[in-house]
Amino acid sequence: MMLFRHALSRRDAFLILLGASSMHIWSLLFRQVPSEQSIVINTHLMHDQPGTDQAALKAAVPPPPQAYSATFTNTITTTTTRTVTRDLIPTTVPAVLSSDTRVSIDVSRELPHTSIVAHAPGWTLFRNLYMSNGTLFVVTDDISQFPEIRMMTSTGLAAVNTPENIAAREPTKENMDFLTPEQAQTRWGGDVKKGEKNRVWSIEGNTLLFNDPSQFLRHYYHFVAELFFGVQAFWHGAFSKPTSSPSDTYALVHPSPPPVTRAIFTHSNADGWRDGPGFNAYFLRGAFPSLTVEMQEDWDDRIATTRIGTRDRAWHFPLVLLTDRSAAHRGTVCGSQTQRTAAEAWSYMKDHQQLQGMHVGGWWEPVRSAIWRFSGSQLPMLSAASVVSSPNQELMDVGVEAQKSLGMPEKVVVTYISRQGVARRKLIAEDHAVLVAGLKDMADRRGWELNVLQAEKMTKDEQVQAAAKTTILLGVHGNGLTHLVWMPPTRASTVIEMFYPEGFAHDYQWTTRALGMSHFAVWNDTHRTYPNKPEVNYPEGFQGNEIPVYAPTIIQLIEDRVDGKI
Ligand SMILES: *[C@@H]1O[C@H](CO)[C@@H](O)[C@H](O)[C@H]1NC(C)=O
Numbered sequence: 260m261m262l263f264r265h266a267l268s269r270r271d272a273f274l275i276l277l278g279a280s281s282m283h284i285w286s287l288l289f290r291q292v293p294s295e296q297s298i299v300i301n302t303h304l305m306h307d308q309p310g311t312d313q314a315a316l317k318a319a320v321p322p323p324p325q326a327y328s329a330t331f332t333n334t335i336t337t338t339t340t341r342t343v344t345r346d347l348i349p350t351t352v353p354a355v356l357s358s359d360t361r362v363s364i365d366v367s368r369e370l371p372h373t374s375i376v377a378h379a380p381g382w383t384l385f386r387n388l389y390m391s392n393g394t395l396f397v398v399t400d401d402i403s404q405f406p407e408i409r410m411m412t413s414t415g416l417a418a419v420n421t422p423e424n425i426a427a428r429e430p431t432k433e434n435m436d437f438l439t440p441e442q443a444q445t446r447w448g449g450d451v452k453k454g455e456k457n458r459v460w461s462i463e464g465n466t467l468l469f470n471d472p473s474q475f476l477r478h479y480y481h482f483v484a485e486l487f488f489g490v491q492a493f494w495h496g497a498f499s500k501p502t503s504s505p506s507d508t509y510a511l512v513h514p515s516p517p518p519v520t521r522a523i524f525t526h527s528n529a530d531g532w533r534d535g536p537g538f539n540a541y542f543l544r545g546a547f548p549s550l551t552v553e554m555q556e557d558w559d560d561r562i563a564t565t566r567i568g569t570r571d572r573a574w575h576f577p578l579v580l581l582t583d584r585s586a587a588h589r590g591t592v593c594g595s596q597t598q599r600t601a602a603e604a605w606s607y608m609k610d611h612q613q614l615q616g617m618h619v620g621g622w623w624e625p626v627r628s629a630i631w632r633f634s635g636s637q638l639p640m641l642s643a644a645s646v647v648s649s650p651n652q653e654l655m656d657v658g659v660e661a662q663k664s665l666g667m668p669e670k671v672v673v674t675y676i677s678r679q680g681v682a683r684r685k686l687i688a689e690d691h692a693v694l695v696a697g698l699k700d701m702a703d704r705r706g707w708e709l710n711v712l713q714a715e716k717m718t719k720d721e722q723v724q725a726a727a728k729t730t731i732l733l734g735v736h737g738n739g740l741t742h743l744v745w746m747p748p749t750r751a752s753t754v755i756e757m758f759y760p761e762g763f764a765h766d767y768q769w770t771t772r773a774l775g776m777s778h779f780a781v782w783n784d785t786h787r788t789y790p791n792k793p794e795v796n797y798p799e800g801f802q803g804n805e806i807p808v809y810a811p812t813i814i815q816l817i818e819d820r821v822d823g824k825i
């Protein structure tokens with residue numbers, strides 16, 4: 260859709276060289292001497308500087324399942340010299356590993372060690388994580404390679420803001436623990452040489468492991484625009500090569516990350532992740548049609564099957580993203596700056612320059628376009644960005660300067676999501692009427708399309724279709740604004756959020772900017788935008804039905820945005 264023609268910058272050329280040379284270095288570093296013993300494949304991937312070299316990046320991409328089973332195959336003895344790079348797939352698969360003799364973890368002589376592909380507070384992508392009796396186990400002989408457990412997980416209890424509850428959410432050894440390889444062997448290993456099996460079973464494929472209770476899962480905003488928004492940023496970023504080249508930071512099209520096989524909601528039953536209007540199920544099935552969903556009951560089954568008399572069994576996750584809301588709140592970006600768990604995932608990848616297409620939500624694009632297609636939306640026509648080939652620092656952040664490089668929409672569409680038909684958080688009735696009249700007048704005058712919507716009266720497909728063509732999304736603070744994640748990125752793409760004067764929350768503000776679009780908070784006849792955004796505040800009247808808005812302020816703001824004046 261968006262293509263760039265520009266010469267390879269010096270920096271690009273340098274990065275390519277760097278990548279190539281580091282791959283060479285890695286292959287030297289990991290060259291193995293002939294050994295009587297089993298092939299030891301390094302499973303400690305990328306814990307130094309995730310994704311800073313091409314080889315590590317390559318290693319981060321899971322090989323296809325069959326080749327993957329070879330990764331923990333160390334029963335093969337070899338007398339030939341093998342070059343083992345930081346790649347999980349042996350370059351040549353030994354003859355004993357022909358397709359019908361896969362050696363799986365239950366007969367592997369050594370259980371593969373746990374490693375971390377990427378970690379931000381509340382978001383941890385592991386290779387070779389284990390679960391037994393409900394406890395997640397990291398198997399390692401080097402604990403120093405791992406973050407503090409409290410930055411990865413919690414007890415998974417619902418959150419309230421009391422000291423007792425905060426303490427009760429601190430993880431214990433029952434939630435997550437470390438084992439040395441010897442301890443793991445003692446606990447779950449069998450004497451494979453004598454024909455015994457390890458009591459370890461792989462849950463093959465790639466897993467999303469959600470430790471959160473239903474408290475925040477059953478809301479469209481928190482589920483889609485926070486949880487899965489963070490998942491997509493983190494998953495996409497973990498498998499993207501670091502880049503600051505404009506053709507990457509503005510690209511909608513880039514290599515897909517590996518697919519996700521399943522999602523496990525360990526602390527939520529089937530109702531717990533479904534919202535009232537049914538948007539979460541629509542989203543999950545529409546964006547990830549092949550995803551297997553397991554709930555608390557399924558997790559409990561897995562826990563129960565690990566208890567076998569006096570001996571334990573363990574489940575093994577080859578690749579798993581563990582997400583925990585309380586742990587994310589222990590991070591600075593979420594805990595003290597944005598209150599958005601997704602912000603930890605997004606910022607980590609952005610800071611590591613692994614958020615490809617960050618100016619156009621390119622990392623989110625696979626999900627966005629899947630939902631566009633699912634809803635039957637007309638796929639938005641996006642005009643190419645005009646990008647300078649040497650980005651300055653300002654362009655390396657999301658913001659208005661970077662957004663100016665994008666094309667204008669073919670047609671300006673203004674969408675006002677009205678809350679006047681719902682129970683609370685409404686505009687003063689007269690202000691709403693004056694606003695609608697003013698918007699109509701503006702649209703007529705400028706030849707724009709105006710849609711005044713009451714989401715609760717529309718089908719889900721219709722709501723997504725409306726968002727997919729929206730240039731300016733207007734509404735009172737509330738769930739309807741979640742649809743901003745389906746807006747196409749253009750130079751004028753803007754969310755205008757009306758608050759009771761002095762009120763503010765980061766929910767839609769942070770999310771809008773994370774997709775490279777602009778956000779304005781309106782208090783009656785004034786507006787504020789980044790970096791001059793307000794502080795979080797819920798004044799009396801925030802939830803009420805007497806929110807004032809001065810229509811001329813909104814009209815002027817919309818016209819100025821489209822005209823590129825602000
Ligand atoms: C299994 O977990 C339960 C708590 O969930 C605990 O009481 C019990 O001691 C654990 N068993 C073992 C063998 O660790």
Ligand SMILES: *[C@@H]1O[C@H](CO)[C@@H](O)[C@H](O)[C@H]1NC(C)=O
Pocket residue numbers: 783784807808809
């Ligand atoms: C909203 O702004 C208008 C225009 O400045 C002003 O006349 C009106 O009093 C304001 N309303 C409130 C509730 O502050």
